[in-house]
Amino acid sequence: MHVVVCIKQVPDTTNVRINPKTNTLMREGVESIINPFDEYALEEGLKVKDSLGARLTVVTMGPPQATVILREALARGADDAVLVSSRAFGGADTLATSYTISMAIRKACGGKTPDLVLFGKQAIDGDTAQVGPGVSEFLDVPLVTYVQALRLTADGAYEVDSQMDDGLHVVQGKLPAVMTVVKEASTPRFASLAGWMKAAKAPITVLDEKAIEADPIRIGLKGSPTKVVTIFPPPVKGGGEKVDARENAADGVKAIVEFLEKKGLVK
Amino acid sequence: MADAPILIDSAKCMGCQKCVKGCGFGALSMVDSTANKLGKIAAVDPSACKACYACVKACPFGAISEVRQKIYGTENIEEYKNIWVFAEQTNGVVAEVVYELLTKAIELKKERGEGCKIAAALLGSNLTDEVKQSLIAAGADIVYVVDDPSLKDYEANVYVDAVAQLVAKHKPEVILAGATAIGRAFFARVAVKVRTGLTADCTMLKVENTENKDTGAMQMLLHQTRPAFGGNIMATIMTPNHRPQMATVRPKVFKKAPPDASRTGEILAEALSLIAPQTKLLKTVTDPDAINIAEMEILVAGGRGLQKAENFKQLFKLAELLGGEVACSRAAVDAGWCPVGRQVGQTGKMVAPKLYLCFGISGAIQHLEGIRGADTIIAINNDPMAPIFGVADLGIVGDLFEIIPALIKALEERKA
Numbered sequence: 264m265h266v267v268v269c270i271k272q273v274p275d276t277t278n279v280r281i282n283p284k285t286n287t288l289m290r291e292g293v294e295s296i297i298n299p300f301d302e303y304a305l306e307e308g309l310k311v312k313d314s315l316g317a318r319l320t321v322v323t324m325g326p327p328q329a330t331v332i333l334r335e336a337l338a339r340g341a342d343d344a345v346l347v348s349s350r351a352f353g354g355a356d357t358l359a360t361s362y363t364i365s366m367a368i369r370k371a372c373g374g375k376t377p378d379l380v381l382f383g384k385q386a387i388d389g390d391t392a393q394v395g396p397g398v399s400e401f402l403d404v405p406l407v408t409y410v411q412a413l414r415l416t417a418d419g420a421y422e423v424d425s426q427m428d429d430g431l432h433v434v435q436g437k438l439p440a441v442m443t444v445v446k447e448a449s450t451p452r453f454a455s456l457a458g459w460m461k462a463a464k465a466p467i468t469v470l471d472e473k474a475i476e477a478d479p480i481r482i483g484l485k486g487s488p489t490k491v492v493t494i495f496p497p498p499v500k501g502g503g504e505k506v507d508a509r510e511n512a513a514d515g516v517k518a519i520v521e522f523l524e525k526k527g528l529v530k
Numbered sequence: 531m532a533d534a535p536i537l538i539d540s541a542k543c544m545g546c547q548k549c550v551k552g553c554g555f556g557a558l559s560m561v562d563s564t565a566n567k568l569g570k571i572a573a574v575d576p577s578a579c580k581a582c583y584a585c586v587k588a589c590p591f592g593a594i595s596e597v598r599q600k601i602y603g604t605e606n607i608e609e610y611k612n613i614w615v616f617a618e619q620t621n622g623v624v625a626e627v628v629y630e631l632l633t634k635a636i637e638l639k640k641e642r643g644e645g646c647k648i649a650a651a652l653l654g655s656n657l658t659d660e661v662k663q664s665l666i667a668a669g670a671d672i673v674y675v676v677d678d679p680s681l682k683d684y685e686a687n688v689y690v691d692a693v694a695q696l697v698a699k700h701k702p703e704v705i706l707a708g709a710t711a712i713g714r715a716f717f718a719r720v721a722v723k724v725r726t727g728l729t730a731d732c733t734m735l736k737v738e739n740t741e742n743k744d745t746g747a748m749q750m751l752l753h754q755t756r757p758a759f760g761g762n763i764m765a766t767i768m769t770p771n772h773r774p775q776m777a778t779v780r781p782k783v784f785k786k787a788p789p790d791a792s793r794t795g796e797i798l799a800e801a802l803s804l805i806a807p808q809t810k811l812l813k814t815v816t817d818p819d820a821i822n823i824a825e826m827e828i829l830v831a832g833g834r835g836l837q838k839a840e841n842f843k844q845l846f847k848l849a850e851l852l853g854g855e856v857a858c859s860r861a862a863v864d865a866g867w868c869p870v871g872r873q874v875g876q877t878g879k880m881v882a883p884k885l886y887l888c889f890g891i892s893g894a895i896q897h898l899e900g901i902r903g904a905d906t907i908i909a910i911n912n913d914p915m916a917p918i919f920g921v922a923d924l925g926i927v928g929d930l931f932e933i934i935p936a937l938i939k940a941l942e943e944r945k946a
Binding site for chain 2: 396405407408426502503508513518519523
């Protein structure tokens with residue numbers, strides 16, 4: 264069984280701020296991390312490897328610096344790592360990215376479709392949740408989303424719990440599949456020291472547009488139907504009345520109750 | 531090396547750095563050059579450039595210009611007409627967001643002008659007339675109905691097939707779907723199948739009737755505005771050369787208008803030959819205690835400041851007194867104090883209550899994004915500089931551990 268886990272390096276958006284004077288993103292000091300949701304996808308992949316002896320390949324698309332997250336995945340137990348990287352991929356939207364990653368997966372699997380491809384449910388920088396489903400279309404493999412628990416047997420039959428709005432959908436199917444994984448699936452493991460030592464020396468395959476035999480018109484900015492036309496800071500609503508109740512909590516309580524009465528929010 | 535979407539004329543660049551400051555993506559920087567006296571000119575990193583062209587406007591010397599590149603697109607764009615809404619339903623109950631989107635579609639149709647119709651795409655099995663009529667009453671001129679036993683339950687792969695077939699047949703100019711679990715999952719694959727763009731989680735939609743810069747033909751462009759980078763910036767996105775223009779919108783972002791039973795429309799049955807379902811739904815496990823905070827009118831929320839799980843008990847007490855429910859921030863979920871189903875914010879739920887009363891929530895941008903639809907916000911926090919005060923109608927700087935019990939007592943006394 265061959266499992267591919269797709270991961271992404273993202274800026275830690277909880278720390279990204281806008282400079283109020285220049286209205287630009289302040290990227291200085293913002294750390295790059297493995298997209299948190301991808302950690303759960305990787306853990307699911309590692310669990311399949313542990314239980315069924317699958318081969319586990321990690322794939323990321325990004326600049327050369329993204330090698331860092333591949334090494335981390337190798338240290339945790341992935342067998343091989345692929346960096347999909349080229350200036351020509353720059354500016355890709357979700358369609359061009361889905362195309363590029365699916366071509367890279369094909370290449371990394373020697374032209375075959377892997378049994379299972381795992382993604383985090385979304386990346387925290389773009390928040391689109393579109394690339395996993397997009398890759399499933401390009402690979403022509405069934406799609407299963409929001410996987411919270413995966414029960415897989417060696418013959419490829421699976422049962423998953425999928426988080427939907429009306430509850431948990433318990434869904435049955437047979438590999439191949441592309442699955443997106445949610446946070447509640449598991450707790451990501453730490454890499455061992457031995458794992459790190461092995462990962463430091465492990466080779467990483469780098470694939471560019473030629474290696475994946477991509478159609479030049481379908482990659483990067485040119486291959487992206489969506490265009491960012493403008494960016495602007497989010498509208499700020501002005502704050503209202505403010506009461507300092509640090510000395511006397513009762514002042515705060517009184518203000519709240521009066522406010523609720525005024526607005527007709529308490530009977 | 532990718533071509534950059536902008537061209538910097540080194541002879542005109544004066545090294546003022548306005549473009550560097552004006553770029554929201556950090557794609558521009560100053561590099562050493564012999565082109566001018568300063569010895570520095572602006573340079574673009576093509577992989578970081580998002581082609582927003584803010585730098586073109588920022589440059590006072592006209593040194594930066596747009597590079598219009600030949601790009602691939604949908605053939606016969608002018609054949610694509612009408613605005614569609616994906617009419618998501620579960621067990622015959624239409625998702626509320628569908629009515630919100632139909633209300634928005636009425637506005638977009640007006641902006642689009644004569645000849646534009648609104649269509650709802652409804653998939654399911656044994657769909658009632660009542661469901662179909664409700665879509666017409668909400669604004670649909672046409673309801674395309676695919677009624678098939680294989681569509682009884684949601685199955686991503688059959689849904690993709692059905693909607694992609696409808697798109698190929700009828701060629702809509704725009705399709706909107708709710709950014710629900712269902713909408714987000716299968717819609718992204720539909721967009722790839724029909725080879726077009728999709729903008730997720732739009733918070734604003736606007737129509738522009740304009741000339742296509744590449745072909746010169748008149749066309750409608752949908753301005754799709756969404757938060758990016760965790761809500762730190764807003765981005766307006768367009769899909770100029772591909773059709774349909776696809777977007778998802780979170781529930782509660784747009785308001786639904788009351789239905790109008792006097793509206794008329796066509797109901798068209800679509801007999802499609804669909805692929806077999808690829809997965810089988812065995813059962814749906816619902817949590818009897820699950821509540822949908824997105825639909826509550828009063829929410830009492832807690833965040834990191836609550837310090838431990840036990841302290842949420844007092845919030846439940848308070849919520850009960852006010853006739854509401856308890857919600858929380860991501861910090862409280864990550865700490866394990868509150869279940870993820872109650873999480874408000876970009877990775878949780880968007881809420882639109884009449885009252886959002888929150889304790890110990892500092893107001894990270896992702897959280898503020900989630901409470902944008904709230905009518906009234908009251909915030910209690912011990913940090914006078916907390917960003918939550920910037921959006922609160924009433925802000926109380928103080929110790930929540932003193933205020934919560936006192937507020938419970940005050941409300942109980944009022945009741946008695």
